[in-house]
Amino acid sequence: MISNEKTTIGAVLSAPVRWLAEAIDIPMRWWQGIAGRPGMISFFLIPNLLIFGMFVLVPLFINIVYSVTGGTELFLSDRSYVGGAHFNRLLECENHFNPNSCREDLFWIALWNTIKFVFTQVSVMIVFAVITALILNGKIRARAFWRAVFFFPVLLSPVVVGLIWQWMLQRQGVFNFILFQFDAQAINWLTERTWAFGAAVGVSIWAHVGFYVLILLAGLQAIPRDLYEAAEMDGTPPARAFWRITLPLLWPNLLVVIVLALIRAVQVFDEVYVLTGGGPGTSNLYLTQYIYEVGFASILRNPGLASAASLIMASILVVLTLAQLGLTRWKDKK
Amino acid sequence: MKEKFYKGLIATALSTTLLSSAAFAEEVRVMWYSDGVEGEVMSDLLDRFMEKNPDIDVILDNVAYQVVSEQLPIALEAGNGPDIARVTNLKAQSEHWLDLTPYVADPAYWQENFGDKADWMRPDGSDAITGFMTQLTLTGGFANATLFEQAGVALPGADASWDDWVAASAEVAKSQGLVAAFALDRSGHRLSGPNVSFGANYIAADGTPAPIDDGVKAFVTKMVEWTNGGQNYRDVWVSAAGSSYRAAAEDFINAQIPYYYSGSWQIANLATKIGDDFDWVATGSPCGSDACSGMAGGAGLVAVKYTKQPEAVGRVMDYLASEEVVREFTERTLFLPAHKNVVASGGLNFDTDSDQVKAALSAFVEASGNVAPNAAALPAWKWASAYYGALVTRTGQAMAGELSLDEAFDRMNADIAEQVAQENQ
Secondary structure (H helix, E strand, C coil), X not given: CHHHHHHHHHXXXXXXXHHHXXXXXXXXXXXXXXXXXXXXXXXXXXXXXXXXXXXXXXXXXXXXXXXXXXXXCCCHHHCEECCCHHXXXXXXXXXXXXXXXXXXXHHHHHHHHHHXXXXXXXXXXXXXXXXXXXXXXXXXXXXXXXXXXXXXHHHCCHHHHHHHHHHHXXXXXXXXXXXXXXXXXXXXXXXXXXXXXXXXXXXXXXXXXXXXXXXXXXXXXXXXXXXXXXXXXXXXXXHHHHHHHHHXXXXXXXXXXXXXXXXXXXXXXXXXXXXXXXXXXXXXXXXXXXXXHHHHHCCCCCHXXXXXXXXXXXXXXXXXXXXXXXXXXXXXXX | CHHHHHHHHHHHHHHHXXXXXXXXXXXXXXXXXXXXXXXXXXXXXXXXXXXXXXXXXXXXXXXXXXXXXXXHHHXXXXXXXXXXXXXXXXXXXXXXXXXXXXXXXXXXXXXXXXXXXXXXXXXXXXCCCCEEEXXXXXXXXXXXXXXXXXXXXXXXXXXXXXXXXXXXXXXXXXXXXXXXXXXXXXXXXXXXXXXXXXXXXXXXXXXXEXXXXXXHHHHHHHHHHHHHCCCECHHHHCCECCCCCECCHHHHHCCCCCEEEXXXXXXXXXXXXXXXXXXXXXXXXXECCCCCCXXXXXXXXXXXXXXXXHHHHHHHHHHXXXXXXXXXXXXXXXXXXXXXXXXXXXXXXCCCCCHHHHHHXXXXXXXXXXXXXXXXXXXXXXXXXXXXXXXXXXXXXXXXXXXXXXXXXXXXXXXXXHHHHHHHC
């Protein structure tokens, strides 16, 4: 009786959906008769392709046009063709390792800063993420709470992250207050080059590590427990089990984490911009900030130069993505 | 029954008329930023305008200064933007302003009262009426008199030099355990008054940017030395890259620095936030080798040429530029007026009981007589922004130790040349 009632209610509630489906079915069958089954695949892809084209391909095309045209105007019809002038300006250097010898020195400072940041931030964050994931995967008290604690910063807006840490690290912030309590010398966290770089790396890790821990945690939980039990019965030490069982089986997740972290680190901007403004001097000026400053924020903007720089940055990201694909295929073959 | 029907009909007709007039009221958007209390004052003034003009709905968008300096230019380049905007970078964007001449009731009134600053906000050679200055500003210094008194250091006199002020402030900072002796806003405009005081001239004979000269070099060299020596507050200039603007007002308000070089627009801000916490005085601009000049400037309210309702914009602008409204705005915001007749007729009753605010306003009015010709020419000069941007970016790098002074000066020249080349593309 109850079952029948449920069925009746379900049928009534789903009736509009069924009518809609039947209404759509008629033109769809007619269209399938004309386009055939392969044509229907293209038909269903069209909405996505339109959105992708509008928000990815068209801006990419406009970006390319900007990079070969000059002036401050935004309308393409008002811009004059300058060929590769912007790329020449960006790449003209006596010595690429010495930004001061380059015509567009700030671009090269930003590029080298970005490389330094990517190398430091990604390597430290991966090690930290693996250790954290291993701990959170173990039998610890309040495990769910600790997992939430590490994931929480990921939910925060980057601007909020930047501001919170700026308040804590500024001259009269809580960090210096703590040092003051111990009669220690205050540190200029955000105005001394080394400390400011460390702060940028640390804050960036704090903000993002939770996301990567989550991916690694999923990988760790997918490793069959019996492998560890067998190793334990064989008397394998924990460190050897980590190198021989955990790391190889975690590798696919680790690879995803490395590539995602690399791409994200190359695009570093928001929280570091809010935290340091790119300073002290230009020691935390990264590529995305350079593009933003040149294209939007400087007193006299240069959209063409910013577009050229963004294409160079995009080519770096393409190389990283291809490297990821190559690594994945190489690992699969192995 | 019949009577009831007619009453209902009349009520319906009336409400329809009222609703339709509200629905068809022309919407005028004003983009506005505030340094102090002027946003509240403007909101109040516009409410009164709308009461008398129900066919115009004025929406005041209060935004951060960064929105005006970074986002508005992009919107303007794309042919969008508000109908009216409060802007400081008036000359460089003058191609986007609407010529109000056909839309204001009495163009002669505008020419007479705002004509002397009209070139600041219109393209070279144009006679357009594009807006008016909501206030005139002058850069200058503020000293924390209480800290000087506590340190037993006398405030330097009217003709004191930059060296005198920095030396006295350093003594105060040392005595009171402060983080630095002084701060100057991270801004090319702020740096330019002292530069001119040391003899700088940015404008070449043909109107194009002149190479960085000995005047600029003299003051920038001092600033870098003062930064390295710990007298200049590092956090303002060194802790940012590029041409980003940073003010040090909060540090002065929090009594972290005894001397602060900013400008007259800070008076209301300081008065409100400092209150009775300590005594402060406006000092005018310290002297260099050639002058004791500050930089004139200010914010202008301009009509944007992409507006769809220029007639309504003209009426709003007429109201805001009227002598009565300018006088009230000036008195309540503690700004220096730009309206010729308001200045000439005098008798401004500034809305404050504070003696130090009144003294500060008098000090800035007095200092306005010291503006050197080279500084007075800059607000109406097309390339001022290019110069300011290069000054800030490269001086900041020199202070951070990334560039030597000679490299910084070479880079300033190169940056300005690139900007000129880009503009000519």
